[in-house]
Amino acid sequence: MSLATTYSPADVEAKWYQCWQEQGFFKASPNPKKTPYTVVIPPPNVTGVLHMGHMLNNTIQDVLVRRARMRGQEACWVPGTDHASIATEAKVVAQLKEQGIEKKDLTREQFLAHAFAWKDKYGGIILEQLKQLGASCDWDRTRFTMEPALTDAVLRVFVDLYRKGLIYRGVRMVNWDPLGGTAISDEEVIPKDVTAKMYYLKYEIVADSSQPLAVSFEQEANSQQPAAKSYIVVATSRPETIMADVAVAVNPADERFHDLAGQRVRIPLLGRDVPVIQDEYVLTDFGTGALKVTPAHDLNDYNLGQKHNLPIIDILNDNGTLNERAELYVGQDRFAARRNIVKDLDAAGLLVKTEEYASIVQTSERTKAVIEPKLSMQWFMKMEHLAKPALEVVENDTIRLHPAKFKNTYRAWMENVRDWCISRQLWWGQQIPAYYLPDGSFVVALSAVEALELAREQSGNAALEMSDLRQDEDVLDTWFSSWLWPISVFDGFADPDNADVNYFYPTNDLVTGPDILFFWVARMIMAGLEFRQEVPFRNVYLTGIVRDTQGRKMSKQLGNSPDPLDLIAQFGADAVRTGMLFSAPAGNDLLYDEKLVAQGRNFANKLWNAFRLVKGWEVDAALPFAHDKPVAWFGARLAAVVADIDDHFEKFRISDALLAVYKLVWDDFCAQYLEMVKPAYQQPIDPETLRHTTAYFEALLKLLHPFMPFITEELWHELAARGPRDYVTVAHWPKPAPPADSAALLAGMDKALAVVAGIRAVRNQKNLGPNKPLALVIKTDEPALFTAYEGVLRKLGNLEALDFAGAGPAGAVSFVQGSSEFFVPLEGPVDTAAERARLEKELAYAQGFRESVQKKLGNEKFAANAKPDVLERERQKLADAEAKIVALEQALKGM
């Protein structure tokens, strides 16, 4: 035989992927004779490259899609990318900078030209990488969130929601990303634990001639000092914002500050003074109990300021530097300004002390910059109206989350949902279709032409010209595109009644990470209900995060993430796919270990070698069917395991489904079945056995195909001559009917295999190699149990003789299975004492077991309360134990 002993994936993968595409197997179109099965890909960033998270996520999708296809559904997996406005814009800006071009020197059109050029160059990479993984997407349907049709959908939705009163413009405290130069939504903010410094600053009390002060404001640090104080100590973590202070607040219940009400204090280093206000919001046990109020730069302070009618002083520029309103440190970055002001405060004797404390800073998910709370005019979307039905469909299981624990997380967010800030101060994205009139009012319209019409109407000024209108500078959040994805990829906005969207929507399953449950999943549900009155999908499979063996996230900085394409090159895509899935229950983080991929490769190799064995058999047409029992048994096993696998899939237990096929192939098929039927060296096989074996092999290839598409396709074609469209990719998922006597077959073979294991244990104990034929003598009341499997026993046990007798022969090692005794006669002396000790130990164990069962059965309350089937099982246990005890006792007696 010329086939290599190891499987070589590199030789076959590209070939089959090309064949599948040429055959058009991945293409889907509405087909009334089939049920649709639709998955939309979570669109990766257009400029992204494949990482381990994508590998896991897309492997799972492909497994689901391939199985659905084999089950006769019209399987449609829609690929695509999103424009990732902030990340992509940042990349393009950085790239331009390298070329010496500053964004601010470009017009919007020029910048977009650069950005699209970048997208055209790098945009397709990740999708090409998915092909190497084997992803069976319908590539003709590839979409991009910023392509014209999807942009049109976004604008339509914006206009529609605006007209419904769900989108509004307003000044709010937003999360400002100074590096990205844009507002970001709450969900894009990542809190990080840090050790921060708390600075204790002296605010001088402005002398009020009528009321001399007599209270100690700083008891601890200066307790030995005279009571009269001229300053108050305020603790802050952001000393650079004191220039934006508009008040100092204390709790009215705090007796330390009673006399301060109505006083004014002077901001350190600045000449300006501010009032002391009282509010229950202030914590008495945090810092000094006195809080500086900076409405422009802190959300809580903003609310406090609104309540007390305080002014707002914004001292920061959009890029995080201080502006002229700060008066000091103008032009310096906020962190530089902090360092400098601390120095200056200290020099001026205004810094009492600094303390370290555990704090949290908010950072940008995209740029990692520390977020600056900032007041600005933004566009918002009202969420309450949309959230209610979206929560309902998850609560009532119209949409199921897998694992279900995420229902709690989902509920918590939906019940406390806040309005969505949808505007971004960027260029890469859909420009907001709002047009400002010269008088500052605005109109919202799909096109400039329509906007002009509206503007003339609204203003009553028919002379308005296009040039009088100015479109809003901002673009929409990328998620404002992505939330429409399941509808927009089927052009469901421009043409809501088209055949594709009617057939493929709602989609079936969505596979994504829990980190975007709110960003994306929740909003897609809202969009589906709002725009099609139908949920976008039925199941949401939430994957875990891929981590290294130490539980750390994969990251570029740590360098602990393997390059997926290197892995595929080294082990093969099938191995990588199975490696990812071996240890990936839904919702659990996956501790990635290359050993898992190696296990996948080993499995592929095992399959390959099983194939080599079967392929090498010569047939002798004259031979009678010699292996009815193994053939019938494996048929029963196959039916049982396929039922298990289907059940696992129903419950989205993908790892369990894989493990079930893995064991069926490796243990049942290779280790047992093939060993039972394989002819002796250079002997031919009978045609009937070969026919069954080949059919089983095909069934296994089908079951494996969703997990290992490449090797199964290769072997499918190697195993038999195939017609032009006969591929395992489009073969029918097995639905084997269990044989009528399935239970008896499975139980009978279990017994026989237990005897084989007994014989092998004897071989191991006595150091007898597998090549040495042995004899077996059985003492049993039910010889038929074993004669039916005599062939199996002889083959797997390598027996030269198998006899029944009433007593064991002398000089034999024995073991007990059920109520039967087995003797293996050995040459040479047998260590009787050791044999006796072993049997006695087994006997003591069986007796103890019998006793516990007897006790249970003897308990009146048990007999009264236990269900009949439980009672029956216990009686059976007792009977089995007693039979075993009798057999063991006789074995001992016979020694």
Added chain:
RNA sequence: GGGAGAUUAGCUCAGCUGGUUCAGAGCAUCUGCCUUACAAGCAGAGGGUCACUGGUUCGAACCCAGUAUCUCCCA
């Protein structure tokens, strides 16, 4: 600070409504084998007071309460 979830073999996890073999799998470990499909393999073996403390029950890994530790979400 509030909420959710977890804690089972060295590692990663199953264990469905409490009751079949006194807790299972994969990997890892140990022992013996290069037995003509496969050493990326074969045969066999060892390994767990199911986090802890109480409670309910004839019976608890499973139900209840508390404790500890960890993870996630929200502030």
